[in-house]
Amino acid sequence: MQITYSPADSALYRLNPFIKGLGTLFIILLFSVTMQGLFSLFFSLVLTILLAILFKVELKPILISIEKIWLLLLLVGIIQGFSTGNFNPESLLIAVIRIIGVFVTSGIFVTISSQSELMYFWEQSFRPLNLFGFQARELALVMVISVRFLPVILGELDRIRMAQMARGARFSHGVGLKAVKSLMPLLIPTLSLAIIRAEDLALAMEARGYCVSRQRTRYNHFSIGFFDIFVCGIMLGTILAYVLQIRF
Amino acid sequence: MILFDRVSYRYKENQETSFALEEVSFSLAQNQIIGFIGSNGCGKTTCARLIAGLLKPVSGKVTVCGIDTASEDAEIHRKVGIIFQNPDNQIVGTTVEEDIAFGLENLALPRDEMQRRIESVCRELRFEKFLKLPVSHLSGGQKQQLCIASILVMQPEWLIFDEPTSHLDPWARREFYQVIKHLIESRKVGIIMISQVPDDFDLFEEIHLFSKGRLLFTGKPEELKYREDLQPMFSFPEKWYLDRLQKEKNDQLS
Ligand SMILES: Nc1ncnc2c1ncn2[C@@H]1O[C@H](COP(=O)(O)OP(=O)(O)OP(=O)(O)O)[C@@H](O)[C@H]1O
Numbered sequence: 472m473q474i475t476y477s478p479a480d481s482a483l484y485r486l487n488p489f490i491k492g493l494g495t496l497f498i499i500l501l502f503s504v505t506m507q508g509l510f511s512l513f514f515s516l517v518l519t520i521l522l523a524i525l526f527k528v529e530l531k532p533i534l535i536s537i538e539k540i541w542l543l544l545l546l547v548g549i550i551q552g553f554s555t556g557n558f559n560p561e562s563l564l565i566a567v568i569r570i571i572g573v574f575v576t577s578g579i580f581v582t583i584s585s586q587s588e589l590m591y592f593w594e595q596s597f598r599p600l601n602l603f604g605f606q607a608r609e610l611a612l613v614m615v616i617s618v619r620f621l622p623v624i625l626g627e628l629d630r631i632r633m634a635q636m637a638r639g640a641r642f643s644h645g646v647g648l649k650a651v652k653s654l655m656p657l658l659i660p661t662l663s664l665a666i667i668r669a670e671d672l673a674l675a676m677e678a679r680g681y682c683v684s685r686q687r688t689r690y691n692h693f694s695i696g697f698f699d700i701f702v703c704g705i706m707l708g709t710i711l712a713y714v715l716q717i718r719f
Numbered sequence: 720m721i722l723f724d725r726v727s728y729r730y731k732e733n734q735e736t737s738f739a740l741e742e743v744s745f746s747l748a749q750n751q752i753i754g755f756i757g758s759n760g761c762g763k764t765t766c767a768r769l770i771a772g773l774l775k776p777v778s779g780k781v782t783v784c785g786i787d788t789a790s791e792d793a794e795i796h797r798k799v800g801i802i803f804q805n806p807d808n809q810i811v812g813t814t815v816e817e818d819i820a821f822g823l824e825n826l827a828l829p830r831d832e833m834q835r836r837i838e839s840v841c842r843e844l845r846f847e848k849f850l851k852l853p854v855s856h857l858s859g860g861q862k863q864q865l866c867i868a869s870i871l872v873m874q875p876e877w878l879i880f881d882e883p884t885s886h887l888d889p890w891a892r893r894e895f896y897q898v899i900k901h902l903i904e905s906r907k908v909g910i911i912m913i914s915q916v917p918d919d920f921d922l923f924e925e926i927h928l929f930s931k932g933r934l935l936f937t938g939k940p941e942e943l944k945y946r947e948d949l950q951p952m953f954s955f956p957e958k959w960y961l962d963r964l965q966k967e968k969n970d971q972l973s
């Protein structure tokens with residue numbers, strides 16, 4: 472199962488794409504940079520998942536995909552676990568929950584945002600760069616294509632793994648460097664396939680009249696509603712509370 | 720009208736000998752199904768991309784509906800719609816509706832015009848029920864139909880299909896041809912179909928046979944059937960071979 476846009480009807484889905492993206496960034500920061508204890512991190516993760524269920528987000532593909540990043544979890548967990556010299560299981564768990572939190576939050580963002588919403592979000596975010604002569608559109612396009620192809624690439628990875636296993640390759644579930652090394656033969660064909668796909672897509676987009684520098688119109692219009700302001704309020708409130716808690 | 724005037728194309732600029740197409744000339748008229756056939760790597764896809772203005776000829780001139788494709792005229796993309804081999808690599812949107820709207824957004828149409836066109840094309844292809852679905856929920860054949868819908872809303876004058884039936888089962892293939900027949904009856908459009916499936920050949924009203932970057936034959940399928948001199952360059956479908964034997968037998972009898 473792939474993590475891709477899966478439409479549903481809820482207030483979360485109807486959020487303005489920009490607020491969606493901002494909220495995602497906010498929660499990712501919450502998981503990754505704030506100084507929290509194990510309990511509070513775990514609570515945040517559970518709360519995120521509960522809220523997602525409440526707003527009808529299809530979580531199954533995301534939770535299943537956590538298995539695909541086990542290697543990353545293991546590596547970072549072990550490094551963090553030993554960070555203070557001798558082994559500390561709490562640091563290990565904290566690191567693992569942080570990564571899972573970031574992963575689940577990004578997964579939810581991809582699940583609730585359609586391509587035009589993502590495009591809108593990135594275009595708005597990169598807009599200040601226009602002042603420095605960067606093309607916001609072009610950057611937005613790159614971001615959208617990478618998000619669009621992430622699930623395809625993961626699927627491809629599985630397919631190539633099977634094809635290579637059918638030809639006698641062994642992928643030992645070793646630990647550390649050994650595991651990384653055994654994944655290398657998968658990486659090259661996966662990347663080259665991804666590049667071919669991206670080239671094809673770019674060609675197809677050009678054939679349908681897409682041109683970065685030309686003016687286009689939008690099929691979907693996005694407005695700011697009550698819930699958007701509410702979400703902004705919650706984010707501001709949390710930031711304020713966090714800053715105050717650090718100061719005093 | 721599509722005109723190829725001694726068109727050459729090569730992928731690697733610096734290699735003088737590596738021609739994908741070499742001095743190919745032909746003209747295509749609208750309102751018929753034109754078939755491009757030939758073995759792997761003979762230049763069919765290259766030819767299609769040249770027509771769609773996605774590649775520019777190294778020498779010679781490609782003219783489509785009066786537009787020289789070498790000029791940077793974006794109008795060419797409105798005149799020619801192209802559907803590639805793999806539907807997965809050409810769907811831009813995450814929902815059906817979004818993907819169909821993508822081309823219209825590029826044409827900078829107002830929203831109600833977009834809506835009108837999307838509705839009418841989806842009604843025509845009986846695709847309305849899929850409109851709100853995410854693309855990942857479609858089958859291969861439905862994805863291909865989505866690609867057709869996405870192109871049709873742009874109201875092109877030419878439609879190019881690059882091996883559209885190679886990954887369809889026989890039933891889906893028949894359905895596909897019904898759609899094509901309907902298209903050609905309901906609007907003024909020229910259809911170019913690249914195919915290696917022998918069953919398709921009989922449906923073409925005009926065939927262009929390519930071999931190693933050159934155009935070997937242009938004409939009706941019936942003519943090609945009896946061109947034994949082309950046998951070494953192209954593996955004829957079994958059925959044609961039998962037809963030919965039958966005809967020889969008939970000739971001997973009479
Ligand atoms: N992107 C590319 N870069 C370099 N060479 C290419 C590229 N695409 C095609 N070629 C070469 O150009 C020639 C013609 O290719 P083309 O794709 O037009 O063939 P085709 O008739 O469509 O074949 P097929 O039936 O396999 O699709 C081939 O020899 C191929 O190797």
Ligand SMILES: [Mg+2]
Nearest residue numbers: 763764765881
């Ligand atoms: Mg081809």
